[in-house]
Amino acid sequence: SQKIEQNSEALNIQEGKTATLTCNYTNYSPAYLQWYRQDPGRGPVFLLLIRENEKEKRKERLKVTFDTTLKQSLFHITASQPADSATYLCALDPNAGNMLTFGGGTRLMVKP
Amino acid sequence: EAGVAQSPRYKIIEKRQSVAFWCNPISGHATLYWYQQILGQGPKLLIQFQNNGVVDDSQLPKDRFSAERLKGVDSTLKIQPAKLEDSAVYLCASSLQGMNTEAFFGQGTRLTVV
Secondary structure (H helix, E strand, O other): OOEEEEOOOOEEEEOOOOEEEEEEEEOOOOOEEEEEEEOOOOOOEEEEEEEOOOOEEEEOOEEEEEEOOOOEEEEEEOOOOHHHOEEEEEEEOOOOOOOOEEOOOEEEEEEO | OOOOEEEOOEEEEOOOOOEEEEEEOOOOOOEEEEEEEOOOOOOEEEEEEEOOEEEEOOOOOOOOEEEEOHHHOOEEEEEOOOOHHHOEEEEEEEEOOOOOOOOEEOOOEEEEEO
16 A cells, blocks of 8 residues: 655754754655645645755755655754754655555654 | 635534534645544544545535535535534645645634534
8 A cells, every 4th residue: 555654753852953854755656756845734835846856955054865765855954953843744646647645744853 | 825714713603503604725736525523633634525526425425514625715514403512623625636735724723613
């Protein structure tokens, strides 16, 4: 069956450290993968998109990698801040029709 | 630019009652999505519209859920009759037509069925 798996346990890190979140998928061959941030009581907000032919994408303190062989994407936040505390969701389009399917999300807690 | 508008923000109903949610997407966005997000889970796609046509509704419980997008702009999602397990946040999102485009989400409607 098709699955998008993110670590359901919260990730707790110290301010200033690098946070690394994982998104694994099975039985998909997505053309691209997206990462979103969701704060409590709010809708998800788009952060980054990475295409299958891109190994790495960066935006300010954010970095995403995409390994289609391992069927995995890693999301990194460098020099993390308490304001980065939120739930991070990965999403992919299984049929190249912009039908976004989301993983369960990982909650990140950055402690000062 | 204005974001995706949803109403109501909160709704509490008894089981077997009906409820409707409204969504106004970002102007010019041809694609509109309705997602259901149960507490602690990721959003689950219920239905996707392209203009006023349905692209995918394979995960929509059609015996009780219905959705329409008249004139390819606003959309409504209805549940009739509601069950306890329908308690969730219902998120509307919109995007430009085509691949590789980000989705813009509304704040959602939190539904509690008692």
